[in-house]
Each structure stands twice: as structure tokens, then as C-alpha cells.
Amino acid sequence: MGKKPWKLHGRKTPYTERGIKKLPCFRCGNPAAHQWQICSDGRLFRPVCGSCDFGLNMLVLNFMRDPDMDAKIKKYSDILKKAPNAQ
DSSP states (O other), rough: OOOOOOGOOOOOOOHHHHHHHSOOOOOTSBBEEEEEEEEGGGOEEEEHHHHHHHHHHHHHHTTOTTTTHHHHHHHHHHHHSSTTOOO
């Protein structure tokens, strides 16, 4: 079976705010709102939806053992709830 169509998205330069909204999330295929760049992934900018972005933020803060993780995640969750098209 070939790659899902959304798995083909990724580029070396950041997407514009307008451009990212035209793409599906690299992970789940839902409409993208954010982008992530991962060194081991060829440093490609990958489009992600709000839910996947939130999950990545939680994962990274947990991995880094950030002592303020709960407060940061709460604040980011509140920002995402207020932002149109961020999820």
C-alpha cells in the first residue's frame, strides 16, 4: 500500500500562515493549523492540526521533565480554545 496523500507534505522552508491552512495534518489528515520541524526527519517542516500540535507539545514538555508542564499546557490549551482555526 502506498503512502497516504497527506504523508507527502513537508518542505525545507516554513509554510506561510495562509499556506499551512490548505494542507492536511501529516499525522492524522485533519486540516493543518501549525507546523513542526524535526531534525531526524530531514528538518522538513510538517503540517499538523491543532490536536496533534497539542499532543506534540505535551510529549516534548514531558520528555524534558519541565517542572511547569501542567501550567504551560493549561495556558496553551486556553490559547488554542480562543484561536480561530487553531484546532
